[in-house]
Amino acid sequence: MFDYKLLESLERVAALKSFEAAAQELNITQSAVSQRISNLEQRVGAILIQRGKNLTLTPMGQELANHAIKVKQLELELHHVLGENGVSHPLKIVINADSLATWWFKATESFHQQHNVMFDILVEDQSEGLKHLEQGLAMGCLCSSNKPLAGIRCEYLGSMEYRFYCSPQFKQRYFPKKQTQSELEATLTTAPAVIFGADDKLQKQQFQLWGLPTQFPYHICPSSEGLADMILNGQGYGILPVIQAEPFTDRLVDIFPEREGINVPLYWHYWHQSGSVLNKLSQVLVGEKTKGLIR
Structure with missing residues (x-):
């Protein structure tokens, strides 16, 4: 049998990327955390953490950390079944940044009030989030993939519409008039765009579909709100959800009003257990209120 205090220390060091931060969260000394990790490594006969400038888990360490996360989730479900609502545990889920910045908290407000759940949210691009669920690092994932996973239920929530926006000043500088295809291609090789991160492929995919340059x-x-602010301040153009852009109709211009918007589907993947807290959260997410917020 494993000593779950040791596993918890390993999982916290992995999540926080720091022995010191893990010690502060666990309310023990840093040397105690180091001793726990050493004891666990002796127990399994393998190195679990690659120590260096950046702490990373070895494959064995990752497996044990994943097990610790699953145990925490099972404890949460057990407390829920027993009606011990005074006990709270984090619910580790992956959400794409745009949903988090626009509709997520409005949709889950009543759920949070009814259940003693602490969200432990990992923000990931909508095309990449599912990998964390596959690796056992999260209990639920909101993303654009409908890829089936063994033991995981998948629910379609709706689609978010995206469009290309810029500030009026930016438009005047780079898109002052209706352009031919060749003129537009030339403009897009110089006009600065704003993207969420290296994994953000939405703009390149859309430009490829439209026959426009994919190098720009x-x-x-890496912030949905920050990305919108950069576009509002004229530092670049970019893709925003229509529901995020709507409050700024006087400060944003649709660069391609004649073209169709980009519809990105959203799917909720989660561990399915009858009567679980995750099931109750899922019922909220597939409800009519959420569909109205996503639009």
Whole structure:
């Protein structure tokens, strides 16, 4: 049998990327955390953490950390079944940044009020989030993939519409008039775009579909709100959800009003257990209120 205090220490070091931060969260000394990890490594006969400038788990360490996360989730479900609502545990889920910035908290407000759940949210691009569920690092995942996973239930929530926006000043500088295809192609090789991160392929995919250049200068801003602010401030153009852009109709211009918007589907993947807290959260997410918020 494993000592779950040791597993918990390993999981926290992995999540926080720091022995010191893990010690503070667990309310023990840093040396105690190090001793726990050493004891666990002796127990399994393998190195679990690659120590260096950046702490990373070995494959064996990752398996044990994943097991610790699953045990935490099972404890949460057990407390829920027993009606011990005074006990709270984090619910580790993956959400794409745009949903988090627009509709997620409005949709889950009543759920949070009814259940003693602490969300432990990992933000990931909508095309990449499912990998965390596959690796056992999360209990639920909101993403654009409908890829089936063994033991995982998948629910379609709706689609978010995206469009290309910029500030009026930016449009005047780079898109002052209706352009021919060749003129537009030339403009897009110089006009700075704003993208969420290296995994954000939405703009390239859409440009490829439209026959436009897929190589263009861009800022990287790994924040949905920050990305919108950069576009509002005229630092670049980019793709925003229509529901995020609507409050700023006087400060944003649709660059391609004659073209169709980009519809990105959203799927909720989760561990399915009858009567579980995750099931109750899933019922909220597939409800009519959520569909109205996503639009």
